[in-house]
Amino acid sequence: xxxxxxxxxxxxxxxxxxxxxxxxxxxxxxxxxxxxxxxxxxxxxxxxxxxxxxxxxxxxxxxxxxxxxxxxxxxxxxxxxxxxxxxxxxxxxxxxxxxxxxxxxxxxxxxxxxxxxxxxxxxxxxxxxxxxxxxxxxxxxxxxxxxxxxxxxxxxxxxxxxxxxxxxxxxxxxxxxxxxxxxxxxxxxxxxxxxxxxxxxxxxxxxxxxxxxxxxxxxxxxxxxxxxxxxxxxxxxxxxxxxxxxxxxxxxxxxxxxxxxxxxxxxxxxxxxxxxxxxxxxxxxxxxxxxxxxxxxxxxxxxxxxxxxxxxxxxxxxxxxxxxxxxxxxxxxxxxxxxxxxxxxxxxxx
Amino acid sequence: xxxxxxxxxxxxxxxxxxxxxxxxxxxxxxxxxxxxxxxxxxxxxxxxxxxxxxxxxxxxxxxxxxxxxxxxxxxxxxxxxxxxxxxxxxxxxxxxxxxxxxxxxxxxxxxxxxxxxxxxxxxxxxxxxxxxxxxxxxxxxxxxxxxxxxxxxxxxxxxxxxxxxxxxxxxxxxxxxxxxxxxxxxxxxxxxxxxxxxxxxxxxxxxxxxxxxxxxxxxxxxxxxxxxxxxxxxxxxxxxxxxxxxxxxxxxxxxxxxxxxxxxxxxxxxxxxxxxxxxxxxxxxxxxxxxxxxxxxxxxxxxxxxxxxxxxxxxxxxxxxxxxxxxxxxxxxxxxxxxxxxxxxxxxxxxxxxxxxxxxxxxxxxxxxxxxxxxxxxxxxxxxxxxxxxxxxxxxxxxxxxxxxxxxxxxxxxxxxxxxxxxxxxxxxxxxxxxxxxxxxxxxxxxxxxxxxxxxxxxxxxxxxxxxxxxxxxxxxxxxxxxxxxxxxx
Numbered sequence: 001x002x003x004x005x006x007x008x009x010x011x012x013x014x015x016x017x018x019x020x021x022x023x024x025x026x027x028x029x030x031x032x033x034x035x036x037x038x039x040x041x042x043x044x045x046x047x048x049x050x051x052x053x054x055x056x057x058x059x060x061x062x063x064x065x066x067x068x069x070x071x072x073x074x075x076x077x078x079x080x081x082x083x084x085x086x087x088x089x090x091x092x093x094x095x096x097x098x099x100x101x102x103x104x105x106x107x108x109x110x111x112x113x114x115x116x117x118x119x120x121x122x123x124x125x126x127x128x129x130x131x132x133x134x135x136x137x138x139x140x141x142x143x144x145x146x147x148x149x150x151x152x153x154x155x156x157x158x159x160x161x162x163x164x165x166x167x168x169x170x171x172x173x174x175x176x177x178x179x180x181x182x183x184x185x186x187x188x189x190x191x192x193x194x195x196x197x198x199x200x201x202x203x204x205x206x207x208x209x210x211x212x213x214x215x216x217x218x219x220x221x222x223x224x225x226x227x228x229x230x231x232x233x234x235x236x237x238x239x240x241x242x243x244x245x246x247x248x249x250x251x252x253x254x255x256x257x258x259x260x261x262x263x264x265x266x267x268x269x270x271x272x273x274x275x276x277x278x279x280x281x282x283x284x285x286x287x288x289x290x291x292x293x294x295x296x297x298x299x300x301x302x303x304x305x306x307x308x309x310x311x312x313x314x315x316x317x318x319x320x321x322x323x324x325x326x327x328x329x330x331x332x333x334x335x336x337x338x339x340x341x342x343x344x345x346x347x348x349x350x
Numbered sequence: 351x352x353x354x355x356x357x358x359x360x361x362x363x364x365x366x367x368x369x370x371x372x373x374x375x376x377x378x379x380x381x382x383x384x385x386x387x388x389x390x391x392x393x394x395x396x397x398x399x400x401x402x403x404x405x406x407x408x409x410x411x412x413x414x415x416x417x418x419x420x421x422x423x424x425x426x427x428x429x430x431x432x433x434x435x436x437x438x439x440x441x442x443x444x445x446x447x448x449x450x451x452x453x454x455x456x457x458x459x460x461x462x463x464x465x466x467x468x469x470x471x472x473x474x475x476x477x478x479x480x481x482x483x484x485x486x487x488x489x490x491x492x493x494x495x496x497x498x499x500x501x502x503x504x505x506x507x508x509x510x511x512x513x514x515x516x517x518x519x520x521x522x523x524x525x526x527x528x529x530x531x532x533x534x535x536x537x538x539x540x541x542x543x544x545x546x547x548x549x550x551x552x553x554x555x556x557x558x559x560x561x562x563x564x565x566x567x568x569x570x571x572x573x574x575x576x577x578x579x580x581x582x583x584x585x586x587x588x589x590x591x592x593x594x595x596x597x598x599x600x601x602x603x604x605x606x607x608x609x610x611x612x613x614x615x616x617x618x619x620x621x622x623x624x625x626x627x628x629x630x631x632x633x634x635x636x637x638x639x640x641x642x643x644x645x646x647x648x649x650x651x652x653x654x655x656x657x658x659x660x661x662x663x664x665x666x667x668x669x670x671x672x673x674x675x676x677x678x679x680x681x682x683x684x685x686x687x688x689x690x691x692x693x694x695x696x697x698x699x700x701x702x703x704x705x706x707x708x709x710x711x712x713x714x715x716x717x718x719x720x721x722x723x724x725x726x727x728x729x730x731x732x733x734x735x736x737x738x739x740x741x742x743x744x745x746x747x748x749x750x751x752x753x754x755x756x757x758x759x760x761x762x763x764x765x766x767x768x769x770x771x772x773x774x775x776x777x778x779x780x781x782x783x784x785x786x787x788x789x790x791x792x793x794x795x796x797x798x799x800x801x802x803x804x805x806x807x808x809x810x811x812x813x814x815x816x817x818x819x820x821x822x823x824x825x826x827x828x829x830x831x832x833x834x835x836x837x838x839x840x
Contacts, residue, residue, distance in 0.1 A: 213708055213709055214704070214707045214708055214709060215700060215701045215704045215707050215708075215709060216707065217709075218693070218700050218709060221686075221689070222686055222689075222693070222697060225686035225687075225688060225689055226682070226683075226685065226686050226687070228677075228682065228683045229682075229683055229684050229685055229686060229697065230686075230697065231645070231665055232643070232645060232665060232675055232677055232683055232684065233669070233697040233698040233751065234665055234666050234668075234669030234670070234698045235666075235697075235698075236666050292686070292688060292689075293688065
């Protein structure tokens with residue numbers, strides 16, 4: 001009875017070019033490039049090109065195992081936060097406060113009282129740092145989900161407020177980490193690989209798993225794709241939004257721990273402007289800023305791309321100003337390429 | 351004399367349009383109506399064939415070029431900017447200005463003139479468009495087209511968002527346009543409208559015109575349906591066995607109110623029964639459904655399912671009690687358009703397929719495929735992206751979602767909006783099958799005929815009150831409208 005019976009190919013809406021999508025579904029090459037993994041191919045190529053540039057211009061100094069770990073250690077701080085940010089952005093939100101929360105977390109975890117209390121048991125510092133992030137994230141989430149404040153504004157307020165609170169608490173002084181157990185652990189290694197690197201890897205894998213394999217991840221994508229539809233299907237959208245900002249905050253807390261171990265001090269200036277690097281890495285990785293589509297793998301590649309870029313510039317003693325210009329160019333080119341690919345996959349209908 | 355010579359929109363479309371006529375373009379979804387419109391309005395370029403405008407072959411390179419020629423288009427998906435005022439929307443892109451300074455007084459004056467001409471003098475030029483109903487947004491869209499000096503107006507399913515009274519107003523405006531010598535291309539799949547206003551008809555099927563420039567007066571409706579579908583459609587609403595007297599009451603709504611919208615609504619639906627709400631746009635009928643479902647929080651009153659009270663304002667509570675809603679705006683409220691079909695079909699149940707939080711997408715796909723086959727949704731490819739489906743098939747996905755969930759109460763708001771003739775009949779059949787299987791169904795439609803055809807009982811709604819309750823066997827469309835008019839006047 002239906003039109004599909006006679007013309008299965010014309011079953012689509014008049015304004016939906018069925019033929020195009022039908023063809024790409026049939027063609028495995030096209031289908032691959034339209035898949036999340038396929039869309040990351042461009043990033044892998046860009047990364048390999050950048051590595052080639054590094055190898056040619058800096059030679060041995062660039063292409064050695066030690067330098068590789070230098071790059072990953074540098075990437076870890078932004079990387080951990082970018083994993084949390086991928087969840088928030090995929091759900092259609094944004095968290096501008098991660099850099100300030102990192103700073104606040106580093107200050108509170110290194111307070112004299114906390115350091116004294118954790119003298120015999122360094123994981124207490126870890127707990128405090130993450131707890132600060134969780135509380136900040138919970139605050140963001142509650143204000144956004146139940147206070148109905150736009151995420152951009154709510155987290156902008158947290159960006160300003162948390163930075164100020166960090167300055168008040170620390171009196172703008174630098175608080176040196178004197179807990180040797182903490183430093184020994186975070187500056188140590190396991191199987192020849194720094195703990196910092198393991199932490200980044202663990203967060204990335206856990207994030208990938210949560211994003212792609214669990215009901216939590218499915219809810220995140222659904223909310224970003226169409227919050228009303230998700231709500232009308234019975235998803236508790238508000239509660240889920242709170243969870244997402246808690247994850248982002250917790251990631252900022254973990255990033256604070258990595259920063260503490262790398263700088264051996266907590267200060268209210270830690271994490272200034274890193275929110276921009278974090279968001280840039282997520283977006284370059286292929287997560288849509290409007291929500292509904294995200295990729296953890298892409299985010300990791302985006303983070304690595306920027307980390308390698310910084311390293312190549314440093315190795316060649318090039319000015320950091322040009323490095324910023326290069327970053328800007330990469331952001332624009334990457335997003336333009338993604339839009340091309342996205343349009344090819346789902347041609348516009350309106 | 352304007353004519354559009356074989357425009358190769360998809361496979362070959364011929365039609366010509368004369369000044370001052372209403373030329374109806376008919377066809378099911380997927381027939382190529384929208385592609386044709388886009389070609390004429392400059393959004394798409396034809397691969398072959400030509401468009402003759404006032405005797406000259408023309409190339410319409412862009413929507414702006416179309417407007418310069420005098421071709422205006424009113425799209426189905428309203429293209430107004432919510433944040434701007436009515437006057438700002440109308441003159442968007444051709445703002446009235448003197449030396450770069452906007453002349454808002456002139457714009458307001460001309461807007462008032464246009465609104466008067468369109469039969470809505472009460473709409474203030476400074477009113478923000480976001481606060482208007484879909485029907486009034488359409489008026490703004492029409493006024494924008496009229497603000498240009500046009501010779502041809504293309505209307506893409508303008509009646510889809512209107513109720514009977516507003517459709518009458520639309521037809522009056524169309525009549526005014528044609529009196530001025532403006533030609534109208536009118537796209538619709540409501541056959542009864544074409545009889546009322548059309549002069550000539552072109553029928554599209556699979557991207558080709560299967561009947562061109564037919565005179566309405568010489569073409570009976572029953573000849574058009576086979577042209578559109580290749581099949582005859584009769585008995586859309588066959589007789590249904592009455593619900594057993596001892597069927598248990600599943601949904602019970604008592605004295606439900608939403609401040610400022612509706613008041614004191616009580617109704618009950620028994621297992622296997624279909625109850626319809628009939629009323630005009632703005633009567634509160636959709637809001638009643640949304641409040642029952644918890645999408646809006648009731649001011650007073652209770653909703654009970656099998657005797658258990660639902661938490662007001664909590665969709666999750668309704669879904670837990672196995673209540674399902676297929677919302678009015680399928681695309682914006684129901685579906686994740688960029689996601690595969692199966693993720694839409696399991697949107698309310700994916701957690702049920704999961705084992706301790708881990709998704710089982712294989713099981714989701716299998717369950718979806720099973721429902722797609724049961725609903726005759728072809729091809730049964732659960733991985734297909736939802737956006738690429740027709741309105742009818744998207745509606746079937748909404749049904750599949752609640753079939754997988756298993757509902758005691760199914761609430762359907764405009765179940766056939768944007769669904770073409772062939773698929774409508776199928777959806778009616780599916781709704782009746784669901785009721786026959788024991789689901790309590792509550793349905794709203796702006797087509798009164800549809801409510802009366804589908805439902806066993808109808809509640810007549812006007813101004814947020816239940817005016818009357820009738821068995822659908824005892825009342826016809828006229829009777830309903832009579833009640834509504836009297837009720838509104840009272």
